[in-house]
Amino acid sequence: MSIQFSILHKSTENHARLGVIKTAHGDMQTPAFMPVATAAAMKGLTPAQVRATGSQCILNNTLHLMLRPGDERVALLGGAHNFMRWSGPILTDSGGFQAFSMAAIRDIDDDGVTFKSFVDGARVRVTPERSIQAQNNIGADIIMAFDDCPPSAGAETSTARVELAIERSARWLERCNKAHARKSDQALFGIVQGGTSLELRARSLELTQQVDLPGYAIGGVAVGESTQAICDVVQFTASKLPEHKPRYLMGVGYAHDIVMAVAAGVDMFDCVLPTRNGRNGLVFTKHGPIRLRNAIHVADSEPIEANCDCETCAGGFSRAYLRHLFMAGEMLGPTLASIHNIRFYQRLLLDIRRAIGCNAWSSLKEAWPCLAASPQGLDGDTQ
Amino acid sequence: MSIQFSILHKSTENHARLGVIKTAHGDMQTPAFMPVATAAAMKGLTPAQVRATGSQCILNNTLHLMLRPGDERVALLGGAHNFMRWSGPILTDSGGFQAFSMAAIRDIDDDGVTFKSFVDGARVRVTPERSIQAQNNIGADIIMAFDDCPPSAGAETSTARVELAIERSARWLERCNKAHARKSDQALFGIVQGGTSLELRARSLELTQQVDLPGYAIGGVAVGESTQAICDVVQFTASKLPEHKPRYLMGVGYAHDIVMAVAAGVDMFDCVLPTRNGRNGLVFTKHGPIRLRNAIHVADSEPIEANCDCETCAGGFSRAYLRHLFMAGEMLGPTLASIHNIRFYQRLLLDIRRAIGCNAWSSLKEAWPCLAASPQGLDGDTQ
Numbered sequence: 001m002s003i004q005f006s007i008l009h010k011s012t013e014n015h016a017r018l019g020v021i022k023t024a025h026g027d028m029q030t031p032a033f034m035p036v037a038t039a040a041a042m043k044g045l046t047p048a049q050v051r052a053t054g055s056q057c058i059l060n061n062t063l064h065l066m067l068r069p070g071d072e073r074v075a076l077l078g079g080a081h082n083f084m085r086w087s088g089p090i091l092t093d094s095g096g097f098q099a100f101s102m103a104a105i106r107d108i109d110d111d112g113v114t115f116k117s118f119v120d121g122a123r124v125r126v127t128p129e130r131s132i133q134a135q136n137n138i139g140a141d142i143i144m145a146f147d148d149c150p151p152s153a154g155a156e157t158s159t160a161r162v163e164l165a166i167e168r169s170a171r172w173l174e175r176c177n178k179a180h181a182r183k184s185d186q187a188l189f190g191i192v193q194g195g196t197s198l199e200l201r202a203r204s205l206e207l208t209q210q211v212d213l214p215g216y217a218i219g220g221v222a223v224g225e226s227t228q229a230i231c232d233v234v235q236f237t238a239s240k241l242p243e244h245k246p247r248y249l250m251g252v253g254y255a256h257d258i259v260m261a262v263a264a265g266v267d268m269f270d271c272v273l274p275t276r277n278g279r280n281g282l283v284f285t286k287h288g289p290i291r292l293r294n295a296i297h298v299a300d301s302e303p304i305e306a307n308c309d310c311e312t313c314a315g316g317f318s319r320a321y322l323r324h325l326f327m328a329g330e331m332l333g334p335t336l337a338s339i340h341n342i343r344f345y346q347r348l349l350l351d352i353r354r355a356i357g358c359n360a361w362s363s364l365k366e367a368w369p370c371l372a373a374s375p376q377g378l379d380g381d382t383q
Numbered sequence: 384m385s386i387q388f389s390i391l392h393k394s395t396e397n398h399a400r401l402g403v404i405k406t407a408h409g410d411m412q413t414p415a416f417m418p419v420a421t422a423a424a425m426k427g428l429t430p431a432q433v434r435a436t437g438s439q440c441i442l443n444n445t446l447h448l449m450l451r452p453g454d455e456r457v458a459l460l461g462g463a464h465n466f467m468r469w470s471g472p473i474l475t476d477s478g479g480f481q482a483f484s485m486a487a488i489r490d491i492d493d494d495g496v497t498f499k500s501f502v503d504g505a506r507v508r509v510t511p512e513r514s515i516q517a518q519n520n521i522g523a524d525i526i527m528a529f530d531d532c533p534p535s536a537g538a539e540t541s542t543a544r545v546e547l548a549i550e551r552s553a554r555w556l557e558r559c560n561k562a563h564a565r566k567s568d569q570a571l572f573g574i575v576q577g578g579t580s581l582e583l584r585a586r587s588l589e590l591t592q593q594v595d596l597p598g599y600a601i602g603g604v605a606v607g608e609s610t611q612a613i614c615d616v617v618q619f620t621a622s623k624l625p626e627h628k629p630r631y632l633m634g635v636g637y638a639h640d641i642v643m644a645v646a647a648g649v650d651m652f653d654c655v656l657p658t659r660n661g662r663n664g665l666v667f668t669k670h671g672p673i674r675l676r677n678a679i680h681v682a683d684s685e686p687i688e689a690n691c692d693c694e695t696c697a698g699g700f701s702r703a704y705l706r707h708l709f710m711a712g713e714m715l716g717p718t719l720a721s722i723h724n725i726r727f728y729q730r731l732l733l734d735i736r737r738a739i740g741c742n743a744w745s746s747l748k749e750a751w752p753c754l755a756a757s758p759q760g761l762d763g764d765t766q
Contacts, residue, residue, distance in 0.1 A: 044715060
């Protein structure tokens with residue numbers, strides 16, 4: 001078995017589950033938040049600093065590593081774990097989302113996608129087989145299916161296009177599973193799409209679960225739709241995924257979205273928010289976000305958040321010093337802010353796991369006033 | 384007493400001394416290398432990471448902190464030690480060198496210097512009194528005299544101009560000493576100038592030592608002159624400084640210059656080379672520098688330097704991974720390279736102290752083949 005998922009406790013109050021995912025590189029207590037180390041590096045943080053945030057599993061982006069330094073290169077250097085010196089679990093995305101969102105798509109057909117590399121402009125072809133080959137080379141503990149993910153139905157995308165994507169993704173999922181050469185140590189997850197339409201989600205759920213896999217993900221969520229729409233889709237989709245397999249909500253997100261999704265039965269999350277916002281001087285607290293560059297912090301000797309146990313707050317770095325670092329363009333600013341933000345998420349997840357274990361869900365909103373406000377961040381791009 | 388300097392052992396082979404400088408923030412074993420945390424931040428490194436390199440004392444640049452966030456602000460936030468969370472000794476320069484080299488000088492007269500701020504373009508006036516006030520505010524353990532430091536005599540600067548600078552600096556030194564309000568916990572060092580002329584150095588030595596201070600520095604060295612000229616000036620000047628006070632060679636430099644200067648009796652060094660070169664992907668080894676971006680490292684699973692005990696090499700980060708970080712523009716590249724480079728200097732200084740203690744000076748050149756080659760770095764700017 002590539003991974004083993006056990007449910008340790010089910011909330012008596014909602015659909016939340018406390019669990020553990022065992023991988024060849026260690027355990028992940030769920031619900032879990034996975035920060036994003038795009039190009040096999042958490043921006044500005046050493047693996048030791050990431051570990052100290054309490055992060056158990058991290059994400060690498062397959063497309064980035066495929067284009068630079070090349071997935072074969074990563075394999076020759078011992079796989080992502082050895083390459084970046086992260087000894088814990090790693091998850092890779094399939095490259096699909098980034099091929100569709102970051103790269104200039106040149107051609108998409110039933111066989112795969114051709115796009116222009118954002119590294120050197122070269123023409124790159126990715127098929128389900130190629131994505132899985134790359135993920136086999138990178139060697140993460142959990143890998144993702146390569147799917148057709150056009151923008152959500154709406155202004156830019158017709159319902160017919162989303163329907164086509166769902167049917168095509170189902171065919172691609174079978175090809176992914178067939179191409180997957182490391183089933184003994186890498187768990188392939190399928191992805192449910194369908195945008196905000198519960199009908200399309202139902203169809204995607206049905207097709208995706210036709211392939212028996214160690215876990216399933218919910219994709220295409222929090223890409224601009226309303227909080228209510230996110231909630232409707234997540235509750236509907238999570239409830240129809242297999243109970244004894246991990247459920248992963250991709251690219252989400254804000255604290256309140258995570259809490260909602262956990263209550264709906266989701267087990268895994270990833271998001272670039274803590275690092276991307278940290279790099280830009282936006283840091284999270286239980287009482288809402290703080291812009292470190294704001295003049296109000298110029299003489300503030302307090303840490304970002306009282307009682308926070310992160311290396312930044314516990315280390316005594318003041319808001320005034322952090323503001324100084326950002327104003328002076330010092331790299332240490334992004335590093336210290338990202339450390340705090342990742343730890344903020346891990347503290348939230350610790351508390352979420354505590355609340356599930358104690359059947360004390362309502363205590364969460366008392367302890368985390370920021371959950372009442374939305375959005376927690378000012379930067380709407382969560383991918 | 385602000386600091387206490389003790390000589391523990393004098394080499395039987397040359398003028399090198401093994402010593403210790405006791406400060407209110409801990410001891411510094413000499414000869415010592417002090418890395419530069421310009422704006423109260425070692426670029427890309429947390430204080431814990433700096434400490435792990437074995438660095439005992441670090442440098443802050445007064446001009447940078449005076450302009451941003453302001454020295455009064457640093458004082459209100461508890462001084463540089465508390466501001467940047469560095470509990471060990473700190474040394475500040477006077478701002479003189481940077482006012483002359485980085486800023487657009489608008490006016491210089493017998494009273495001080497007026498220049499344009501590189502932060503906001505504002506007109507800034509620095510006098511000896513203002514520099515010392517700023518350094519008293521910043522609160523370093525060792526502070527430097529504010530001197531008139533035009534470029535070395537030569538194409539741009541007449542001998543008459545250097546003579547004027549020496550006489551003026553002597554008058555300014557008296558004003559610095561008079562203005563110094565924290566003599567009980569901050570040690571003011573005078574600076575000997577004079578370019579490559581031993582005659583002018585002798586005059587400056589005489590004038591500078593008319594003020595009785597806890598230590599003296601040699602300035603204006605390694606600003607473009609030949610290795611032989613550096614050697615002549617350092618040997619001449621060091622030999623004429625008080626034996627029982629620390630001698631500090633400012634802004635130097637390459638490994639071979641440091642070794643030469645230690646043999647001449649110098650105790651303290653600072654240089655931006657390890658961090659500036661590290662940021663640019665140039666790393667030092669006992670066998671010479673390495674450009675991490677070079678294609679030759681693309682598949683190299685070896686660390687920067689075998690047997691190096693720095694966080695980067697001992698952590699198992701390969702040259703191939705470091706090259707990837709630099710090619711991908713990842714902040715972690717500069718961080719890991721700077722950690723190695725600072726530790727490289729501290730390993731050299733450890734070995735220098737060992738060689739003095741064992742009267743085994745010649746063993747140094749065997750252990751450090753890079754000392755034979757010059758220059759060790761490809762980046763000539765050492766300030």
